[in-house]
Amino acid sequence: MIRAIRGALRHGFEIIERAFDRLFGPAMNPVAQLGALGFFFFWVVAVSGIYLFIFFDTGIERAYQSVEYLTRDHWYHAGVMRSLHRYASDLMVVMVVVHMLREFSYDHYRGVRWFSWLTGLPIIWLLYTSGITGYWLVWDRLAHYVALVTSELLDWLPIFGEPIARNFISTGTLTSRFFTLMVFMHVAVPLFLLLGMWVHILRISRPKVNPPRLLAAMMLLALIGVSLWKPALSQGPADLARAPVEVGLDWFYLPLYPLTDFWGRGAVWALLGTFSVMFALMPWLPPLRKAKPAEVDLKHCNGCTRCAEDCPYEAIRMVRRTDGMPFPTQAEVNPSLCVSCGICVGACPSSTPFRRSEELRTGIDLPDYPLRLLRERVVETASTLHVSPRIMVLACERGGGAGHVGGAVTLPCVAMAPPSLIDFILSRDLADGVVIAGCAESACYHRFGIVWTTQRLARQRDPYLRARVSRDRFATIWSSALATKQFEHELADFRRRLAALAPTRPEASTPSQNHAPAAKMPRAPAENEAVP
């Protein structure tokens, strides 16, 4: 059931995201920046809230009057700020909800990601509490409605001696002190929300907390535009002698409030409780099956820190050397954080398939899918390449190339393939060209697989691709698992470009020879073979 829902959502997100990729470009795609945009809207709310506080007056009459004063008399600055405050809060809810759904649909909530998922739950509660206490402060008819329904909801819980709702049913029961309390709540709860947001990203390596500047500028301009077009207004002063029977609800924050009338308060609490418990348990329903974590081989580790730098999960840290080798540090893997993506293997300078040791070993390796096995699979796959030009696909298991039949070697992440593997394939004549096929550019499952691979191939990040590797003989294709057509299309393009190049082996250019079993069998690297 969960899988089916996830699949359907994933499909929906794929359609929207790929369209947005074309529209905004992968780096600016708002759907790939939801968390960062959530932070952005939080800061807009915080700054506008501080500005509004200058004008706000706490008091039964004065609260409403001060809000009206800033909205009407000072609409061009304070009124705009009020609208920014309102709409940025609403958009923060949108960002949080869509972010949550997207992470769920991409299966980004199980395994080591349980922490970020679970800490998202208090964020949702605190976000709603912040918004609801904010609506209370205006003390208009909506505030009266919110006060009544919230207090009746709280009164349903058997924890208060006197019903809180009694404060809002007749004049004379409410004092100005109440507004002082609400102001305190409306400041304190968002501070806790910020704390929660910080905890939420604590275990994420290089978290994106700022959207690209251009996107942020576009959002801010749009916020100002909508604030001028449709300013946030109050709904008439609260009158405790009259029921707030007709209110314009903020459906982002208050969608459950009408349900108290239809279902009753107990049912609404049951819904909230069930949602919270389900949400908290989801990372273990069922738990993600985990491959064995990466292992460090100290004989081949010189403490260069590249694996720790590149690990997207902060699962590797550098510790003091323990084996007496003349290096200050060594890598240490935290098994509880490692997802066995293999990015560390691709980052290790000793991960080169040219190595001539008896058994190919590297400084850090995956026990279930070691570099040795990767090299063996590459060599085996090369023997199956019949069609000229021969193309070897190094495919991420979650990308569009994973399902490619013939000539594909799948990896947990494309960044597991060290750049020297491309050199190895081409220089050993295992293929005429290499395609590195990862996830969609704005939706890399391991977050940095595409970025690191691109930088390594562009010789901007260690380990570099050697200069002798012809740029014409390899290509990258970033496409999602559902975009197999895009993958095949780009692969066909590359095949055409490759066919126009001079063949790497003149004898392989004749089809009869190319299809001969003896000709297609590549030469396996011999033991103790020298690095070319």
Place this chain on the structure above:
Amino acid sequence: MTKATRQCGQFLVIAVLFAMAAVFSNWPVYRQIPQGSGIVVLSFVHGADRRADCRRLTPEEIAKLAPNMRRTEECPRRRRSLYVELDLGGDTIYRANLPPTGIAGDGPSRAHQRFVLPAGSFDVAVRLRDTSRSEGFDYMRTERISLAPDQMLVIDFNSATGEFIFR
């Protein structure tokens, strides 16, 4: 896709997103009760009598107590439940046993019930029992009320004076 098309598309996406935020931040309007009706709220806090009377301790029981804790009477903390009834136009629309609050059951009982009624005039009777009596009521009030559309009429109880208040 040309740059101009892309920019138009970007503008459209952002415009739709922000228009949605602006529209759904106070629309559609929600009406809590039907047009032409009001709300009667029965809301009060009142502590009933203790469940049992104070009992004089026997000399043996007093002797068992620590010297500095000795007392002659034992008064149970737990209160009785309140029993309340509300009649409207001759029909009882609400009757409830309201247990005391607090872990030890020594807090006051509380009532907070909303009744949505069409606007108009009604005979209202409210009755309350807070003692050990099994029949009859300790407090009651009958009143003819006039409920205007959207009005919120509160029926409260003043424990100090023992009166029901309509406001």
